[in-house]
Amino acid sequence: MSYSTPHDSSGTSFSFGGTTYTVTQITYNLNDVAAGDTIDVSHLGLTTGAQVATMDRPLKGSATDTGREVTIEYLGNTVINDATTGTLAITGGISLSKSATVSSSSVTLAVNDVIRGSATFRVAR
Template sequence: MAITPHDGAGTVFSFGGSNFTVTNIVYNLTDPATDNKIDVSHLGLTAGNTVETMDRPLKGSATDTGREIVIEYLGKNIVEDASSATLVITHAGVQLLSKSSTVMSSSLTFATNDAVKGTATFKVAR
């Protein structure tokens, strides 16, 4: 059987003194300042005109880092929401990330004939 060279097996994360076996990670990187303008172009513009914009009336949170990690893991331990600590992600013994983070949300899923799984969403420091 062929071995997938980019398999994420063996990935773990630790947070607040607990270790978890990872099943999936999604790391979102955005620049919170890029969306401060909105497009107000209209059909009355002719071809070749510059896009018309205006300042967004509602600004994003000043504490938004633009860095979010969603981790799915195995186990019955829930990651406490609103807690802050250093999030460390390692794969095959190699540290991939070590950043100050805050839990934005967390949940556990209990299903018949399946492992207990958790999901945690972290806001990660820049």
């Protein structure tokens, strides 16, 4: 007997630039580039019980960086051109339809496997 589950991602696909792709994996990161995070700069010279040493992050996100990034693994031999902007539409396990820009794309060929592509998109807010 087969049961539908809320975490089932079968049938997920994405389209970009007028082409639809079959998805094998999606990673969606939401990072606040304006966060006031600090980094831990503690070292082995500190004594037991000393306060944790921290400093502000030395690198900040740019004003145009949304902090939202989607990496999609897909079946096929299409390399999506870097810096291309268009509508990224994901349907199936998750739904998303936003303007996005390709930040990287690659294709992997391996023995005893199908040709697989990977693309990372910067997504607009």
